[in-house]
Amino acid sequence: xxxxxxxxxxxxxxxxxxxxxxxxxxxxxxxxxxxxxxxxxxxxxxxxxxxxxxxxxxxxxxxxxxxxxxxxxxxxxxxxxxxxxxxxxxxxxxxxxxxxxxxxxxxxxxxxxxxxxxxxxxxxxxxxxxxxxxxxxxxxxxxxxxxxxxxxxxxxxxxxxxxxxxxxxxxxxxxxxxxxxxxxxxxxxxxxxxxxxxxxxxxxxxxxxxxxxxxxxxxxxxxxxxxxxxxxxxxxxxxxxxxxxxxxxxxxxxxxxxxxxxxxx
Amino acid sequence: xxxxxxxxxxxxxxxxxxxxxxxxxxxxxxxxxxxxxxxxxxxxxxxxxxxxxxxxxxxxxxxxxxxxxxxxxxxxxxxxxxxxxxxxxxxxxxxxxxxxxxxxxxxxxxxxxxxxxxxxxxxxxxxxxxxxxxxxxxxxxxxxxxxxxxxxxxxxxxxxxxxxxxxxxxxxxxxxxxxxxxxxxxxxxxxxxxxxxxxxxxxxxxxxxxxxxxxxxxxxxxxxxxxxxxxxxxxxxxxxxxxxxxxxxxxxxxxxxxxxxxxxxxxxxxxxxxxxxxxxxxxxxxxxxxxxxxxxxxxxxxxxxxxxxxxxxxxxxxxxxxxxxxxxxxxxxxxxxxxxxxxxxxxxxxxxxxxxxxxxxxxxxxxxxxxxxxxxxxxxxxxxxxxx
Numbered sequence: 067x068x069x070x071x072x073x074x075x076x077x078x079x080x081x082x083x084x085x086x087x088x089x090x091x092x093x094x095x096x097x098x099x100x101x102x103x104x105x106x107x108x109x110x111x112x113x114x115x116x117x118x119x120x121x122x123x124x125x126x127x128x129x130x131x132x133x134x135x136x137x138x139x140x141x142x143x144x145x146x147x148x149x150x151x152x153x154x155x156x157x158x159x160x161x162x163x164x165x166x167x168x169x170x171x172x173x174x175x176x177x178x179x180x181x182x183x184x185x186x187x188x189x190x191x192x193x194x195x196x197x198x199x200x201x202x203x204x205x206x207x208x209x210x211x212x213x214x215x216x217x218x219x220x221x222x223x224x225x226x227x228x229x230x231x232x233x234x235x236x237x238x239x240x241x242x243x244x245x246x247x248x249x250x251x252x253x254x255x256x257x258x259x260x261x262x263x264x265x266x267x268x269x270x271x272x273x274x275x276x277x278x279x280x281x282x283x284x285x286x287x288x289x290x291x292x293x294x295x296x297x298x299x300x301x302x303x304x305x306x307x308x309x310x311x312x313x314x315x316x317x318x319x320x321x322x323x324x325x326x327x328x329x330x331x
Numbered sequence: 332x333x334x335x336x337x338x339x340x341x342x343x344x345x346x347x348x349x350x351x352x353x354x355x356x357x358x359x360x361x362x363x364x365x366x367x368x369x370x371x372x373x374x375x376x377x378x379x380x381x382x383x384x385x386x387x388x389x390x391x392x393x394x395x396x397x398x399x400x401x402x403x404x405x406x407x408x409x410x411x412x413x414x415x416x417x418x419x420x421x422x423x424x425x426x427x428x429x430x431x432x433x434x435x436x437x438x439x440x441x442x443x444x445x446x447x448x449x450x451x452x453x454x455x456x457x458x459x460x461x462x463x464x465x466x467x468x469x470x471x472x473x474x475x476x477x478x479x480x481x482x483x484x485x486x487x488x489x490x491x492x493x494x495x496x497x498x499x500x501x502x503x504x505x506x507x508x509x510x511x512x513x514x515x516x517x518x519x520x521x522x523x524x525x526x527x528x529x530x531x532x533x534x535x536x537x538x539x540x541x542x543x544x545x546x547x548x549x550x551x552x553x554x555x556x557x558x559x560x561x562x563x564x565x566x567x568x569x570x571x572x573x574x575x576x577x578x579x580x581x582x583x584x585x586x587x588x589x590x591x592x593x594x595x596x597x598x599x600x601x602x603x604x605x606x607x608x609x610x611x612x613x614x615x616x617x618x619x620x621x622x623x624x625x626x627x628x629x630x631x632x633x634x635x636x637x638x639x640x641x642x643x644x645x646x647x648x649x650x651x652x653x654x655x656x657x658x659x660x661x662x663x664x665x666x667x668x669x670x671x672x673x674x675x676x677x678x679x680x681x682x683x684x685x686x687x688x689x690x691x692x693x694x695x696x697x698x699x700x701x702x703x704x705x706x707x708x709x710x711x712x713x714x715x716x717x718x719x
Contacts, residue, residue, distance in 0.1 A: 230393050231426040233413045235440035235485070245439075249430045 090307060097300035104294025116297035120305075123296040126286060130302060133267055133283035136198070140205035140266040145259045147206070148213025149251070155214070156221040173211045181208070182275035189276060196278025204276050205266040212265060213258035220254025343369035343404050345390060345493055345525065350399030351549075352385050359385045361549040362398060367493075367527055367542075372519050374528045374540035378572070378710075382549040383529045384423075387495050390527065391420045403492055414443075419486035420495040424502065425478045427470035433457070433481055434466040440489040456488045459518065476507045483515070487522060496528040500535065512538050533573050537561070545569050547710070561622075565608040567701055570620050572710035577626075579619040579667045580703065583611050591700065593617055596666035600642045600698065607700030616703035623671040625697040628660060630680060631688035643692040646670060648685050658683075662691060 070077075096106055100113035121127035154160075155167055173181065185207075189200050228250065232242040248255075270284040277285060287299055345367040352360040360382040367373045375383040388394035390401055392413035401409045408416050419440070427436050437456055438449045457463045460480035470478055479499060486494055499515070500508045516539050519526045530536050536543045537557035544554040545568070553560060553569045564570035567578060581593035581600060589604045591611055600619055604611065611617060621642075629637055637643060646664030655676070660683070662670040672691060674683075683689065 225424065225426060227422050227424060227426040228428060230413070231420070231422055231428070232439070234391055234393070234418075234420045235489070236414045236443040237439075238412075238414055241443055245443075246428060250428075 093300050093307070094304045097297060097304045099297055099300075101297065106295045106297050106300065116301045120298050120301045123290070123298050125281065126283075126296070126298055126302070129281045129283045129286035132198070132280065136202055136205060136282065137263050137267040139202055140209055141259050141263045143202075143206040144209035144213045144262045144266075145255060148210050148258055148262075149217050149255055151210070152214045152217035152221055152254075156218055157226075170211050170214050173208045174215075178208075178271045182272040185272065186275045196276055197280045200276045200278070201273050201280065201282070204272050205269065208269075208272065209262035209265055212261045213255075216258035216261060217251065217254045220251050220257075224250055343492055343525065344402075345527065346402035347386070347390070348400045348402065350386070350389060350396045350401065352382070352389060352394060353397045358549050360389070360396075363549075363551055365544065365551065365554075367525060369525055370523050371541045372516070372526045372528065372539055374530060374536035374543045375546055376530055376533060376536040376543050376572075377546035378531055381546040383531075383546045384497055386546070387420075387497055387527060387529045390493065391418055391495050392416045393420075417489075417492040418495060419489050419491040419493075420497060421479075421482045421486050421499045423498045425470075425482040427478055427481055427485070429470055432467050432469055433462065433473070436470065436481060437485045437488055439485060444489075452488055456484045459487070459521070460484045475503050476511060479503065479511060480514070483518065487518070487524070491524065493525045493527060496526060498529055498531070500530075500532075508535070515539060537573070545572060547572075563606060563608075563699060564620065565701070566709070567618065567705045567707055568710035570699075570701065570710070571708070575623055575671055576620045577623060577667060577670050578701070578707050579621075580707070581617050581619045583613055583615045583617055585613055586611060590695075591617070593619060595619065596664070598642075598644050598666050600644075601695040602642075602698035602700055603696055606696075606698065609700060609702035609704075611700065618701040618703050618705070618707065620699045620701055621693055621697060623659070624657075624673040626672045626691050626693045628662075628672050628674050628683060629690045629692065630682045631690055632682075634690045637690060637692050640695070641692040642695050642698065643690055644670070645688070645690055648683060648687050648689055650685055651683070662689065664691070 096109070097116060098112050098114065099106055099109055100111050100115060101108070102110055116122070151166075151170070155163060155170075182204075185200075185204050186196075189196060194200055224247075228246055229242050232246040233239075237245060268284055270288060273282050274285055274288070281289070283302070287295075290296060290299070345365075347363065347365040349362045349364060350360065351358070351362040363386075365386075375386060377383045385394055389396045392408070392411060392415075396409065399409075400407055403417065428439065431439070434453055434457075438453045441449045441452060453466075454463065457466060460483055462477060462480055462484070465473060465477065470481065473481065479502075482499070496515070500511050503511060512535060515526070515528075528536070528540060537560075540557065542554065543557055543560055545552045545560065547568045553565050555563075560569060561573055564573065564576065567576075570576035570578065579595045579600070581595035584592045584594050584599070586592070586604065591602055591604050591607060593600050593602070602619060607617065609617060631645070644664050644666050646662040646666075648660055649663040649669070650661040652659050653676075657673050657675050658679070660672040660674065662672055664670050670691065
């Protein structure tokens with residue numbers, strides 16, 4: 067009883083971690099499966115076939131490349147626009163600033179299906195051809211609110227006197243922005259960009275409504291799940307998971323080392 | 332740009348002419364003229380919201396004056412942005428760049444002006460502020476006092492014509508503040524650059540500055556050397572803000588040449604006409620001021636031993652507090668309800684305890700006269716409440 071009381075926090079933590087990790091482990095384990103039928107739902111036997119030939123399924127790697135392209139462009143567009151909006155909202159007083167501040171949250175609050183259907187209506191009425199561009203426009207739109215929120219938090223905590231100090235020390239407006247404002251706001255901008263990339267990459271609902279005959283990776287997975295799930299999907303999922311974990315661990319190591327060297331000198 | 336400016340001697344005064352700043356209907360700084368001679372240590376002293384920081388920011392170029400002109404030497408810099416003025420600022424919160432190490436913080440100004448070889452100058456400057464070993468640290472790894480010195484080094488390395496200091500010691504504790512006051516004074520003497528120092532701490536202003544301008548409500552109330560301001564305040568605000576003053580409401584009885592005789596609560600007091608900042612006439616009203624440390628205290632039984640020719644007032648000790656070098660008394664007197672007296676503890680008279688009847692006396696030459704139309708309490712209590 068006393069043992070339980072003393073270790074309850076650890077137990078709860080381990081259970082929660084397990085809750086988070088087990089689904090990912092399932093994805094990984096089943097990437098080494100060799101299913102009997104078309105569905106990769108029950109474990110048969112270990113095999114490296116899928117890992118040896120990840121593009122072995124028709125259209126899979128094409129859709130993956132397309133998703134990467136859209137995510138990259140959407141991240142760029144949303145980050146640039148969102149950063150500018152965030153600076154404008156924090157630094158300047160202008161008419162309708164308050165209402166813009168709350169309107170920015172609207173895409174986050176709107177149910178995604180409704181948003182998707184409305185976007186489709188809009189595109190059809192405008193006579194736009196559905197495809198890469200309509201998907202990109204939609205993605206930039208819904209990523210924007212997240213970038214603005216992330217960057218705004220950072221800019222709000224920035225001391226405006228830092229920029230005054232830069233101007234006082236002979237930095238013109240451009241120099242001040244590049245040398246002081248941007249580096250200090252960078253963590254917020256990076257967080258916004260990562261969020262935008264993740265959101266864009268695995269968005270299904272809005273993309274599915276507005277893609278026309280274009281097929282992104284999430285749409286491909288959905289489509290193939292109707293007829294049978296190739297093991298390669300798990301291979302792609304596992305690979306991305308590993309890349310993401312490596313990036314995070316690497317970043318931690320670098321920042322830890324930097325802290326240590328700064329402290330010892 | 333700054334090289335030529337700092338070498339051209341004589342014409343390097345900072346001159347503000349008719350300068351003012353209004354925000355909407357609020358007058359932060361009312362039109363004022365001010366000249367800061369080259370090479371001087373100048374303090375702008377006042378409570379928060381008196382316009383001192385706004386004045387400083389207008390010199391730096393961070394604030395655009397509503398009216399008036401800023402001259403550096405003979406050059407009108409009113410329209411120049413801050414990065415084109417040969418002026419640098421030490422900010423209140425230091426505003427060190429958190430993403431750069433100390434070395435790069437100090438080198439910032441040189442690099443922006445396209446100077447390539449900064450190593451020697453940065454090293455020299457870090458030595459001047461005794462931080463040579465900290466070059467590779469980040470600002471947040473330094474203590475408040477060290478950050479403060481970095482901020483000074485970062486500004487001074489540019490050899491500005493004028494160094495502006497905006498409450499630079501406000502965030503430091505008392506002991507460190509004393510130390511930095513001496514340090515800043517030493518640096519100023521060493522580099523010979525004009526320092527304009529904004530502070531709400533009257534002691535800080537008096538210790539460091541050659542000239543102090545006391546600001547109140549967007550105006551300069553009085554300007555002069557610390558001793559001059561202390562001995563000859565011209566307004567009740569200055570009298571109360573700089574140290575403590577006892578102010579007695581009095582009526583002018585007669586004027587003998589350069590001596591004014593006044594009556595207050597039955598007592599007859601004299602003061603030199605030359606130390607009255609208000610026009611005097613018989614029957615007019617006047618505030619007679621006297622500093623607490625100029626007053627001598629005698630027990631009522633010894634009243635006979637007081638020499639003639641001194642101003643005297645009777646009263647009763649209401650309170651006394653012993654603070655080591657001196658004892659501070661509060662005297663209840665019909666002339667003035669809370670009279671403050673500071674007595675050096677040379678020979679302590681044990682009869683001088685609360686409740687004792689006493690006679691206060693002082694040399695008439697030490698009194699000063701102020702215009703009675705002013706608020707007698709101006710400048711009181713505003714000193715401590717905004718230290719945060």
